[in-house]
Amino acid sequence: MSLLTFSDISFWTAITAYSLTVLATFGHLAWKTKNWQRVSAICAGSGLTAHLLSLGAIALALERAPWGSLYEFLSAVSALLMIVTVSQVLPKPELTSITGVLTGVAVMLMGIGALLYAEPTDLQPALQSGWLAIHVFLAIVGSGSLLSAATVSFLYLRRLRYDEQTQKNLTDRRADSPITTATASAIPSEAPAFTASVPDHTFHRSLVTEGNASSVLLSRSLSAAAGKEAGTALLEKNQRDTIDPTKENTDNKQHTKEAVNAHKTRLPSAKRLDTLAHRLVTFSFPIWTLAVLMGAVWGEQAWGRYWGWDPKETMSFIIWVLFAGYLHARATRGWKGKRSAVLACWGGGAILFNFLFVNLVISGLHSYSGF
Amino acid sequence: MTPTRAGSTSSTKKDPEKDQQTTTEAGSGNNTHNFDALPPVPMKAFAKLPGWKALRSMRTAIWLLLALAIATFIPTWVPQRITNQTKVQEFAEDHPSWFQAFDRLRLFDVFDSWWYIGIYGTLLFVLVNCLVPRTRNFFRQQKQAFATPRERKQFPSLPCHVEMQVPLSPEETVSLLKKTLRSHRFRQGNLNTRGQWVAEKGHLREGGSLVFHWSFFVLLLGMFFTRAFGFEGQVLLVEGEHWVDAPVNYDYYNPGRFFGPEDHRGFEIAHDSFEVRFFENGGPADFVSTVRVFDDTNNNAQGEKSQVLQKEIRVNNPLDYRGMKFYQISWGWAIRVTIDDQNGKPLFDDWVPLFPGGARNTWTGVVKLPSLSPQVGMELFFFPDALLLGEEEAADLRGDFAGGENLLIRLFARPGPPTIGDAVLLAGEYAGDLGQNTLFQTVYDLRTENMEGPLEYGLARLSNTGYRFADGLSLHAPEIRHYSVLRVKRDPGLWTVLIAAVLLMFGLTASLYISRRRLWVWVRPVEPDPSDTNTATAASGTDTKETAAPRTPPPNHNSTPSQSGEKPTATATESTTMSPASPLSQRNDVLSQQHATEAAAPRTPQTMVTLGGLAYQRKDAFETEFTRLVKDLQAKLRSNQAHGNNT
Amino acid sequence: MNFVISGFRPYPLKHRRIPSIFRSVIFFIALTLFATACSTSETHACGAQVSATNRPLPDFQGTLLDTSAFDTAEWRTGTLLVNVWGSWCAPCIREAPHLAQTANSMAEENVRFLGVDIKDNRPAAQQFEERYSIPYPSVFDDAGAFAAGLRVIAPPTTFLVQDGTVRTVIMGETDSSTIACVVRQISPPPPAKDPL
Structure with missing residues (x-):
């Protein structure tokens, strides 16, 4: 069996394992048993191993970096996506649903890659450079993690919408309650102990909503009412939040506590998602910048110009601008939260467009895929 | 990157000497951590103008970034003159009315259009507006005691x-x-x-952010240097050709505003050989142009020249000589064509560069004879390895085969790498007015609007079997060689751009991770x-x-x-x-x-x-x-x- | 494979001669002003495409179109008109009859003519000379070395050389009257107007 055949087999093994991971994730979400999670972790881990072996086999067989054609590039991007997933998301039980979505995106990319399959071959002269390894590697890491950030931002928007709806439901139901439109500071400490009467289901959901206001409010009223265990447990964190309801919360302790509640919903809390997306962007934005800059250096060497508005260059600039916008928006009042997440989603769309449309439809100097 | 700096400066006013105000602000409990907002910016007269505040605001900057992204997206759909002139030309011919409208909106030169420059110009203006006070404060804070002790x-x-x-x-x-x-x-x-x-x-976070944002101006400065003092050109060199660095010798020449003919070095390049290797699947593996450079060692353009270096120019390995860089861009075949009149007197004897034709492994070129009357033009088709079918075979393959007149449709290129096998040159003769004074053309196109033809197709094989046309012209193709296309560049702003890129990277990393x-x-x-x-x-x-x-x-x-x-x-x-x-x-x-x-x-x-x-x-x-x-x-x-x- | 050949573009004729200032960042703005000032002031009496200059005729040894030897040393005395052309160049074809005529008429005034044929092939160039009955010899400068020394930007360009010094440059297509004007500016015909 040649190395390239081995690579193909491992690639398909990886796709199968990832698909199983997605299924197991849904199983976990549905039944919430440890076993499902274990299955999904094993599948993701073994899939990733096979995936990396597949890429390694190409590298060994052709003695070059395994991202010479679009098929290989997409495979490498999804491998990176899975590395992020397995290392960052999978170990945290509260983020299970994200594992599913990210793995789904990876499977999708690999599927598209498989459709565009081209026998890995030697490279045309422009690609025969040490820069291939550096530039394309950075591009893979950058776009992979930016894409996962965009995915998380998208989930954040879903979650936000869901929260708004539940909040609305809650307030509709409690229209007579004095807390309807209240902020944390406006709640009198002797607020009626309404939470006790709220059905369990709603209670938990509203607890993990993004707006600190609602959770503060609930826990305050809880403790004010009876000093129940749950209430006191939450009190500590919520008092911190009371200090500054707008401040970004990255406290680990709080996460684990939130996680307890997050289990009860399908998605992690909006705040958690937002933080995760921001961290991913903070991680990958400089990498993307470096990828673009390295590409410019390579372009200078190979084509004699560092920037020529080639379609690929144009798209990577757009992606860069959108995520730069995201980073600025996230620090700007009025753009925090929803609007910045929308920007990140646009950025993710631009990345997908860059992968698929620009590579396949528009021809430019970067058209190097196998057909 | 700093939160709401621009937005909050005007709204949050704070006197460092009056702690009382800070206390009340903190006491309100809403935004406890805003105590070290920037000191108020003194209101200048122009600052009272409507819209001035917007030009200092991060929100405006985000909208502008968004606009920039959208504007940059247009070239994905509309061909651009800088990248694809021929597509633009095609568009103009296909949709003339749309072309007019689009061109008026400068959609074919987005990156040089007034509105694109407007967007990034405004963005840069907002940036300066935010950066100047931030930078001033950054350095002021370095000197001043950290202002506010807390109650x-x-x-x-x-x-x-x-x-x-x-x-x-x-x-x-x-x-x-x-x-x-x-x-x-x-x-x-x-x-x-x-x-x-x-x-x-960790004050370097702010410092890094400032460096990051300022480095864009350094970047633009570098690009401006290149545009002003640099130059860019292309040369096509047939194997064995000698070439001297001077404006007249470029096939494409685009000098900066301040790059004059006297800024050329005047050295000589001999293109000795060109080599192209192929993979088994037919894809190119390597392009190598071997050149020798001759220059006067005393740097006197008029002096005696001697060989100073020999170099193989490859795709990722340009020649850099005295600030001029030569990049391997593309290659092709150049065929030596000789044309004699009926008395055997030579009329033309030159290397004609051939460009890839529509089909695989077919190449096209042009020969013009403007000094004949009537003027004669020839369209050349070259097949490095041709298969000439008989009339019946060709008819079998192409249903509408209309007879043996047109040799072109009986010729097929053998698949595989474009190496020389049974090489065939087919020339279609046109006679009339070449239109050199009336129709736009380069030396590489033939405009046949005012010409008759093709009068006749002549087939010459590389092995010196020529063809004699009916009007007495005889065509020979004795030799074939490679030509190599080099991009020549002088980029005085390159180092500035590189420094800006390094600063940008450092600044970005510091501003995100510190x-x-x-x-x-x-x-x-x-x-x-x-x-x-x-x-x-x-x-x-x-x-x-x-x-x-x-x-x-x-x-x-x-x-x-x-x-x-x-x-x-x-x-x-x-x-x-x-x-x-x-x-x-x-x-x-x-x-x-x-x-x-x-x-x-x-x-x-x-x-x-x-x-x-x-x-x-x-x-x-x-x-x-x-x-x-x-x-x-x-x-x-x-x-x-x-x-x-x-x- | 990616072929980017744009062929001959009409060369921009807008650059001015400004001393090499690449290294100077500080003087940039001053020089910008200087450059714009130049562009407005510099107009020659003989036409817009004519400019005065003062530089030596470059040294060049090569062959003429008829393969006989050529050396600039033999051309350094008296008044000389150098025309850079190519048989493929449309404006060169247009101006060729005028040049032939002017060369014939100025032969008595001791104005010599020299052609420089660039980027061409001998048969085509000889055909060109025959067709327009060019009376003067032309240097065959296939590599463009002589043209480079003359600082030609694009053919056709005509230079007036007085005793080995290039005095006037005519960029682009020219005609008899411009050439006559240029020659008069450098050397007014002495015998006719001198009563003594």
Whole structure:
């Protein structure tokens, strides 16, 4: 069996394992048993191993970096996506649903890659450079993690919408309650102990909503009412939040506590998602910048110009601008939260467009895929 | 990257000398951490103009970024002159009316259009508008003491805070604290009269952000240099050709505004050979142009030239000679074509470059004979490895085959790499007016609008079997060679751009990964009894007397008793509000218990230290850092105390 | 494979001669002003495409179109008109009859003519000379070396050389009257107007 055949087999093994991971994730979400999670972790881990072996086999067989054609590039991007997933998301039980979505995106990319399959071959002269390894590697890491950030931002928007709806439901139901439109500071400490009467289901959901206001409010009223265990447990964190309801919360302790509640919903809390997306962007934005800059250096060497508005260059600039916008928006009042997440989603769309449309439809100097 | 800097400057006004205002702001509880907003920018006359505020706002900047992204997206759909001139031309021919409208909107030169320049120009203007005050403040803060000490009641609102009683004099404590903080690489402000100061770490975050944003201007400056003083050209060199660096010898020439003909070096290049290798699947593996450079070693353009170097130019390996760079761009076949008249007198004998034709492995070129009357033009089709089918075979393959007249449709290129096999040159003859004075054309196209033809197709094989046309012209193709296309560039702004890129990268990394954190320190004498203000004043008085001797410089705050007489009452009442048992500060509990044991030590606690800390980013990491700092501080205090006891 | 050949573009004729200032950042603005000032002031009496200059005729040894040897040393005395052309160049074809006529008429005034044929092939160039009955010899400068020394930007360009010094440059297509004007400016015909 040649190395390239081995690579193909491992690639398909990886796709199968990832698909199983997605299924197991849904199983976990549905039944919430440890076993499902274990299955999904094993599948993701073994899939990733096979995936990396597949890429390694190409590298060994052709003695070059395994991202010479679009098929290989997409495979490498999804491998990176899975590395992020397995290392960052999978170990945290509260983020299970994200594992599913990210793995789904990876499977999708690999599927598209498989459709565009081209026998890995030697490279045309422009690609025969040490820069291939550096530039394309950075591009893979950058776009992979930016894409996962965009995915998380998208989930954040879903979650936000869901929260708004539940909040609305809650307030509709409690229209007579004095807390309807209240902020944390406006709640009198002797607020009626309404939470006790709220059905369990709603209670938990509203607890993990993004707006600190609602959770503060609930826990305050809880403790004010009876000093129940749950209430006191939450009190500590919520008092911190009371200090500054707008401040970004990255406290680990709080996460684990939130996680307890997050289990009860399908998605992690909006705040958690937002933080995760921001961290991913903070991680990958400089990498993307470096990828673009390295590409410019390579372009200078190979084509004699560092920037020529080639379609690929144009798209990577757009992606860069959108995520730069995201980073600025996230620090700007009025753009925090929803609007910045929308920007990140646009950025993710631009990345997908860059992968698929620009590579396949528009021809430019970067058209190097196998057909 | 700094939150709402531009937006908040105008809204949050704060006088550093009036702490009262800060306190009320913090007291409102809504935005406790906004206490160190920028000092107000003095209102200039133009600043009152409507819209000026928007030009300092981050929100505007985000909208502009969005607009920039959308504008940059247009070239994905509309062909651009700078990248694809021929597509633009095609568009113009296919949709003339749309072309007019699009062209008026400059959609074919987006990156040079007024609206694109407008977007990024405005963005840069907003950027400058935000950057200038930020930069000024950055440097001002370096000089000025970190302005705002905190009121005591604000300390508990900080995420990390600790209060301890120290059995040392306030002066000793101050010097010890300052030393410890310095060893933790905190930059510290001056002590104020109440024994308070501010320490900061991670100011390079702001510095990095500033560097990042300013580097765009450096980048643009570099690009501007290139546009102004650089030049770009292309040359097509047939194997064996000699070429001299001068404007007239370029096939494409685009000099910067300030690049004149006298700026060319005048050296000579001999293109000795070109080699192209192929993979088994037919894809190209390598292009190599071997060149020799001849130059006058005395740098005199008119002097005798001698060979200075020999070099293989490859795709990723350009030739760099005296600031001129030569890049391997593409290659092709050049065929030597000779045309004689009926008397055997030569009319044309030159290398004709051939360009890839529509089909695989077919190449096309042009020969023009403007000095004949009528003028003659020939369309050349070259097949490096041709298959000439018989009429019936061709008819089988192409249903509408209309007879043997047109040899072109009987010729097929053999698949595989374009190497020379059974090479065939087919020439279609046209006669009439070449239209060189009336129709736009380059030397590589033939405009046949005013010509008759093709009168006849002539087929010449490379092996010197020529073809004689009906009008007596005879065509031969004795030799074939490669040509190589080199892009020649002089880019004086390249280094500026590179430096800008490096700065940009460093700035970005610093601004994203360094977190800024601040400490507020308050050192003051302990009041034995909160109700008894007189004793407190007395205590502080004795302290200052005692510490006249130690080696530490006398702190600034050995001030008037009246001042220290006023304050303690205020703080004493507040100290009760901050309960050490509050759930917020479990860790602090431990600490204060430690003080409790220390308090039992022979020397009585003399000094109260309040330390509050805040990280603007990475708050979780700061908590551990803060704990480490406090532990270190306690260790130092303990050792200092032991030391003090021994002596 | 990616072929980017744009062929001959009409060369921009807008650059001015400004001393080499690449290294100077500080003087940039001053020089910008200087450059714009130049562009407005510099107009020659004989036409817009004519400019005065003062530089030596470059040294060049090569062959003429008829393969006989050529050396600039033999051309350094008296008044000389150098025309840079190519048989493939449309404006060169247009101006060729005028040049032939002017060369014939000025032969008595001791104005010599020299052609420089660039980037061409001998048969085509000889055909060109025959067709327009060019009376003067032409240097065959296939590599463009002589043209480079003359600082030609694009053919056709005509130079007036007085005793080995290039005095006037005519960029682009020219005609008899411009050439006559240029020659008069440098050397007014002495015998006709001198009464003594």
